[in-house]
Amino acid sequence: MANLINFTKGHGTGNDFVLFLDSDGEIKLTAAQIAKICDRHFGIGADGLIRVIKSEALPEGAAVLDEEPNATWFMDYYNADGSTAEMCGNGTRVFARYLTEKGLIELHDGETLSIGTRAGVKDLQRNMAGFAIDMGRWKLEGESLVKASNLEVSRPGLGINLGNPHVVVALAEPEELANLDLTRKPAIEPEPVKGANVEFVVPSDPMVKDGVGSIQMRVYERGVGETLSCGTGIVAAALATRHWAGAGAPNQWTVRVPGGTLGVRMFAAEDGEHVGLSGAAELVYDGQIDISNL
Template sequence: MAELRFTKGHGTGNDFVLVADPHGELDLKPSDVARLCDRRFGIGADGLLRAVPTSAEPLAPQGTAAAWFMDYRNADGSTAEMCGNGIRVFTAFLIEEGLVELPAGERLPIATRGGVMTVQRSGTGYVVDLGRWTLGPDDVAVRIAGVDVVRPGLSIDVPNPHVVVALADDEELTGADLSGAPVLDPAPPTGANVELVRPEDPLVDDDGVARIRMRVHERGSGETLSCGTGAVAAALATRHWAGRGAPDEWRVTVPGGVLGVRMFPAEDGEHVALSGPAELVYTGVVDV
């Protein structure tokens, strides 16, 4: 049995176990990840982030400027394309471990299964450019425990797959039971995170920023206090429903805090950025 040094961190309550693998030698099986993330018998987390040099990870995209690859695993040990809260915490971890430097105004590229993302410091922590997003079908039927009728969902990839559902009122948002996964029809082949959204009243405040509230069920993790790419998908979906004239600046309130979302033009199309805090809580050693 080997010892594993780890750090526990979170972004708006979305929490992670972080481990450094500077030589690409750490072989964590799905069962290992599930045990480490178990809240009763392990450290407890929504997922695990392994920091490995891009050059030492065969699955990482090669030929990029990103020196580090973020290997993200869900709490059940399965893999995901990206993690919006996780990549901010991952950046804070790399800095704390002395693996990178990120001066104010500089950009740090990080490789993920969903592509290379760039991270900068911000007033609330970090902001990450998630790149282009993709609008999918709007005819997904979503059955949610605790919600009386089936609701239509809108599919959005950023790059994780999401299905966003607008609810009628605050009672539906708080009363929805996300202890189990909502049932999607048709079911996405690789599953999807499901976001339940309730726009604030008014949607757009005097400062021109739109505001929504959100809860989320993440594939492989269950209901979490926050989901970064889910907040982005929720803002994109609500802007889509609001139509022409809807703002590009959003504040998304999740059970664990508040995240910022901004849509902006780029050479290859519209990009979307996510901003929010990243906290490192403690460091320890565990047997694996």
């Protein structure tokens, strides 16, 4: 195995990733090595690492190809602490940008790109903002209590599953959101077996304008900490807010996070309601790292 890896740094609304090409699955990184790469002081620095690999080159890809033979590329995603993650909404858009800009695929306007993830096949298309991804079906899960630093009492949290787990908490006003201390991990009771991302949400005033809902959000990501944006968390926050709002709530939302604003759309599909996420994805720079030093 070569010690030098060519990598690309990318981000989606400030949610940043290190990507590298390993088509045939020849590069094996340990969790400790991944954590070192993602370390912002001793490594490159990122919220997660994405190995760009052919679906046929890893075991999880077999199920993907059975579901969609055109999903030839797999987003092998890891959190900043080196742990494996099922999905990353912002990561999928940056992954699509990487595939197209590096000449690994061609994606014309109106065409669909299918990619493999540990949460199944995800479909993306280009749009004016960057890329739009069909996140597929979602699940409403149980309620819990969430305690976070600078919140005087625990708050109810609503479980939303998008292939990875989320707990969404509604706050009363923007000041509560701004005063949250997310340098510490929020406590969830009962604690999910595999943990969860925790989203804190405040509706805009007015919450709905011209048929579009609007909220702002901060997120503590499982295995990472607070991030500037979280794609699946943004979707979970919009779904939870619509659920709380009840009948007549819109199916289109804008969600503002510290890293920018993304769009969420709920729509009917043959197998039930799907939810989509759209927003920018950028590649920032290329580099090379010697993994023998990790």
